[in-house]
Ligand SMILES: NC(=O)c1ccc[n+]([C@@H]2O[C@H](COP(=O)([O-])OP(=O)(O)OC[C@H]3O[C@@H](n4cnc5c(N)ncnc54)[C@H](O)[C@@H]3O)[C@@H](O)[C@H]2O)c1
Ligand SMILES: [Zn+2]
C-alpha cells in the first residue's frame with residue numbers, strides 16, 4: 438500500500454510499505470479516509486524526538502472504515518465509519534479504568550525507552566516514534582488499530598468526515614486542557630497560548646464549558662485572525678505588551694486558567710531568556726523552548742490553574758518555580774485521553790456546538806504528503822492543518 | 831541543519847547510553863536487588879480465573895510469583911525472586927504476564943529487522959533491541 442514515511446530530519450515522502458495485518462486478537466484494520474497533520478508531527482520531523490527509524494509511517498489523527506476485525510473484537514463491525522483515538526490503550530489496566538487512557542500500562546510496546554527517560558512509560562501512539570510503541574501511522578491507505586473496541590468510535594451519520602476527524606486528537610486534547618486539566622467553569626477567564634489546531638480547540642472547549650472570556654495568544658497574525666473570526670475570542674500578540682494587555686482584560690486579576698498549546702518549538706520570543714533557550718536547545722543543554730509556559734505561569738492569577746498541552750521531550754531551564762510555588766498555582770499536563778473524550782466530542786459535533794472542520798484548510802491526496810507538511814510547517818497559504826485523503830481528494 | 835542533526839545524534843546517543851548504563855548496573859546489582867514486581871489490575875480470584883489460559887512460560891512465572899493484594903483496590907501485586915541469571919528475561923516475561931492477564935494478549939517489542947541500516951538507525955536499533963529487556967520495571 439502507499440503511505441507517508443519519515444525518511445530523515447525534515448524529510449517525508451510517500452512510498453510503498455507492506456499492508457498491515459491483524460496481529461493481535463483485538464486488532465482491527467481500518468481503511469483510512471482522512472488523516473491530518475498535527476503540530477506533534479513537526480517535533481518528530483524536526484528531529485526533536487530522535488526515536489524515528491528511516492521508513493516509519495507517520496500520522497496519528499484519523500478517520501476511516503473498518504474493513505477487518507480480529508477474533509477478539511466484540512463491538513466494532515466491518516463497514517463502520519470510525520474515528521480513532523491517537524493514543525493506544527488497552528482498556529483494562531488500572532490507568533485505563535481511571536480513564537487515564539494515555540497512561541495505559543499496556544499500550545506501549547517499547548516501554549523501556551520512556552521508562553528510562555521519564556521514570557514510567559505512558560501508552561502508545563500511532564506513528565509517533567519507537568519511544569511511543571513503534572506503531573505504523575495513519576497517513577496510509579490502511580492502518581492496524583490495536584484494542585479496536587477501546588479506541589475506535591463509530592461516527593454518527595450526520596457528522597461529516599472533516600468534522601469528526603478532529604475528535605481523534607486535536608479536539609480531544611483541547612477538551613482535556615479546558616475540562617479536566619484546567620477545570621474551566623462559568624465565570625472563568627481563560628488564556629490560551631498557541632492558535633494551532635490544539636489551541637483553537639482548547640479555546641472553543643473553554644467557551645462550551647462556560648468561560649466568561651477566552652483570550653488566544655499567538656505570534657502568527659493570520660492564526661490570530663482565525664481565532665478571532667471563527668471563535669469570537671480576544672486575541673493578543675505575545676510580543677505586544679502581553680502582561681499589560683492581560684491585566685487590562687481581567688481588571689488586574691490575571692486569567693483564572695492558562696493553557697499552553699505551543700510545545701517545545703516556541704518561536705517569536707525576544708529577549709535574553711529566549712535567545713538563551715535557542716542556543717541551549719541547539720546545544721542540547723536543554724531540549725525545550727518554553728517561553729509560552731513561562732508566560733502562562735507568570736501571568737496566571739494567584740491560585741490559578743496552568744495546563745500544559747504542548748509536547749515536551751525532556752528538560753527545560755529557567756522554569757519559573759518561584760512564581761508557581763508562591764502564587765499557589767496548580768500545574769498539570771497530559772497526553773490526551775481520547776477514549777474518554779471522543780463520545781462527548783462526537784455528541785457536541787452532532788449538535789453543531791463543536792465544528793472544527795474550519796481547521797482543515799488544505800485537503801490533499803496521500804501522494805502529496807511532503808507538500809502537506811511543507812504547507813503546514815511553513816503556515817503557507819494560511820494553512821492551519823493539512824488533511825490527506827488516500828484514494829483522492 | 832547541521833546543528834540540528836548533531837543535536838539529534840546527541841539525544842539519541844544519550845538514550846542509548848542510558849539504556850546501556852542501566853544494563854551495566856543491572857548486571858552489577860543482579861543478585862542484590864532481589865525481586866522484580868508488577869501490579870496487575872485484577873483481584874486474586876480474577877488472577878486465578880485467568881491463570882488457566884496462560885502458556886507454559888507465563889504460567890510458570892505466575893506460579894513462582896508471590897501474590898499480595900495491592901492497596902486501594904489497585905489489584906494484585908506479583909513479586910518474583912530474581913534467581914540470579916537472566917534478570918532481563920525475567921523482567922520481560924513479567925511484563926508479558928501482566929499484559930496477558932490484564933488484556934488477554936501480549937504485545938512484544940516492535941521488530942525492526944528488515945529495515946535498511948542507516949547511521950542514526952544503528953543507535954536506535956540498539957536501544958530497541960534492549961527495550962524489551964530493560965527499563966525500570
Ligand atoms: N497533549 C496532547 O495529547 C497533544 C495532542 C496533540 C498535539 N499536542 C501538542 O500541542 C502543541 C500544539 O499542536 P498544534 O497541532 O496546534 O500545533 P501548531 O504547530 O499548529 O500550533 C502551534 C502554534 O503555536 C504558535 N506559537 C509559536 N510560538 C509561540 C509563542 N511564543 N507564543 C504564542 N504562540 C506561539 C505557532 O505560531 C502555532 O500557531 C504541539 O506541541 C503538539 O505537539 C499535544
Ligand atoms: Zn497530535
Ligand SMILES: [Zn+2]
Nearest residue numbers: 527530533541
Ligand atoms: Zn490500559
